[in-house]
Amino acid sequence: MTADLTLDQLRELFLFEALDDDQLTFLRKMGSVTQVPAGQTVFREGEPAECFYVLLSGTVAMTRLVRGDEVEVTRTDHVGSYGGAVQAYVQPGEAKHYAATFTAVTDCRFFSLPGEAFAAVVREWFPMAVHLLEGLFLGMRASNEVIGQRERLLALGSLTAGLTHELNNPAAAAVRATSALRERVRAMHHKLAMLADATIEPKVLTALAGLQDDALAHSGTGPKLGALAASDAEDELVDWLEERDVQRAFDVAPPLVAAGIGPDWLDGLADRVPAHLLESALRWIVYSLETEQLMAEIEDATGRVSALVGAAKQYSQMDRSAQQTFDVHDGLDATLVMLGRKLQGLQVVTDFDRTLPPVPGFPGELNQVWTNLIDNAAGAMAGSGTLTLRTALDGDSVLVEVGDTGPGVPEELRRRVFEPFFTTKPIGEGTGLGLDISFRIVVNRHGGDLRLVSEPGDTRFQVRLPVRPAVTAVSPADG
Ligand SMILES: Nc1ncnc2c1ncn2[C@@H]1O[C@H](COP(=O)(O)OP(=O)(O)OP(=O)(O)O)[C@@H](O)[C@H]1O
Ligand SMILES: [Mg+2]
Incomplete structure (x- = not known):
């Protein structure tokens, strides 16, 4: 003093x-x-x-x-x-x-x-001066916040639309398969009743049940035939069936071929079932194969629904607390699923090193970064090109690179693209906040680094995230 x-x-x-x-x-x-x-x-x-x-x-x-x-x-x-x-x-x-x-x-x-x-x-x-200054200061801050909020809502809106669309396909497929399944089960009951009425010998019924089990066990285990090979195999079965007077052989053959059943297997069936019951027995087996197939479709569709819901959950980080140590690939995978519709027409290449160490930070916020970078890349390619996501270890950091084959960022704009509100997109399409928000999340929140390398046809935004927690404490230099 x-x-x-x-x-x-x-x-x-x-x-x-x-x-x-x-x-x-x-x-x-x-x-x-x-x-x-x-x-x-x-x-x-x-x-x-x-x-x-x-x-x-x-x-x-x-x-x-x-x-x-x-x-x-x-x-x-x-x-x-x-x-x-x-x-x-x-x-x-x-x-x-x-x-x-x-x-x-x-x-x-x-x-x-x-x-x-x-x-x-x-x-x-100076009460009046303070009021005026406050108005100016708070007004500016509020308008920035409103704009940021709106952007986030818009982004959320388009993601929700994309997700709804993605969910709709498997859900509709499951509904379709379920109604087909109901029909097949009804037809099976009918065939069973017919077989029983025909005073079938118990021995034959047992054999039939054994053959049914065998056919089901077959299905899905054989090699997947190409279209041409399948059609040849179907022709062969159609000949076999027509020789034995089976009606509508063209309907019966495809499910049998799909289940990997050939003439030898059918010979075995013909040996065990009286000729007049052959057609009913065959149809009964075909129905059970189709039933199995439909159940697999339902399983697949509902599996896709829950995978999508899982991705949405991972993306929004709904059930996790803020800071944690996590694998960057979880967020990248989820973001790709969420952005699926925006990426239609583009080739998506992932070059992930899944052995990377986990990084500490805020996964939900990083998902916003991936979203912004992928959204920009997709925007730059305007419907055709290759989006490349690459991860690698770079010294003490995990590198996540989002690359595109668009026109690139001209030299004189390379610094400016990170500025808030800098955009080259038409009014209403871009707020120019994507990279500013991303920069703040990567650099300020994670102690990482966001860089741009660009030439026409090869633009890469590189995010580096330190593997160890960032040293955030600033030491008071003067005391
Ligand atoms: N991959 C890229 N290729 C070419 N230019 C890009 C790329 N990424 C960003 N840019 C340029 O940087 C500008 C700023 O990007 P930023 O994400 O901050 O805002 P925006 O995409 O314009 O709008 P918003 O993200 O808010 O919808 C873009 O308008 C574009 O000119
Ligand atoms: Mg953007």
Whole structure:
């Protein structure tokens, strides 16, 4: 602590020039003179804003973190320049943080005031100015929030539409298969009744049941035939069936072939069943094969429904708490499912190293990043091209790369694409927030890195996520 300032010295500082003696006396009592040697930090961006500083002598540099780099915004020796807890009077009580870093370039002297006390007098002395400033400040913040919110809603809306569409196909398939199944089961009952009425010998019925089991066990185990081979096999069965006067042989042959049944098996059946019952026995077996097939279809369709619901759950992170250690592939897989419809017409290549270590962070937020990057890539390719998702280990980081074969980002725009509200899309199609939000999630929330490498036909957005938790604590440099 050095000697106090006189009222006249305070009045020379342009901020205080219009204050009367009482007000200056008050400031003088409240504040103090602080010396900061060359090279030391006065206050650091992101730390709680506690003090308001006015430069008395020396040169100070103001830097801000821009895309992970410290960028010098100004450097000044102008006496009266101020910084620090400058927003303390807006919304008092709300925690504020320093918006920039001040570093003493030469030895500096500051008149410093505790932020809260400073805020209280500013509100008391200049109520109208504070109202106006608050309106401006809060208005801007609110409009940014509304826009961000709207974007998120729009994104959610299009995802919901995509998911609904994806769910609809398997659900409709399951409904169709169920109604076909009901019909087959009814027909089987009918055939069974017919067989029983025909005073069939118990021995034959037992054999038939054995053959049915055998046919079912066959089905699905044989090699899948190509269209041509299947049609040849069907022709062969049709000949066999027609030779034995089986009606509508063309309906009966395909399910038998699909189940891997050939003439040899049918010979075995003919040996065990009297000729006049052959057709009924065959149809009974075909119905059970079809029943089995339909049940497999239902299983498959409902399996797809639950896989989609699982992806939606993983995507939204509905049942998980915020910070955790997780495998990046879970989110990438889920995002691809969620975006399925947007990717129609594109070739999607995944080059995943599934042995990557898990990363610490916020999986739900990273899903937003994958969504934004994939959405941009799909947008850039406008319906045709290749989307490549690649993961790899890169030093102590997990690398996730989203590549596209679109026109690329011209050199002069490469820095600007990360700016909030920068977009080249027509009004109503892009807000220009996708990359800004992604950057903040990757860099600020995960201590990672988001980079762009681009040339026409090969554009890659590269996300690097540290495998170990980011060191977020900023050490108070001056104390
Ligand atoms: N893969 C890409 N290929 C070419 N240009 C891209 C690519 N990704 C982003 N850009 C450019 O960067 C701009 C900003 O992208 P950003 O995601 O931030 O906003 P947006 O896609 O325009 O809108 P929003 O994401 O809010 O819908 C885009 O308008 C586009 O010009
Ligand atoms: Mg975008």
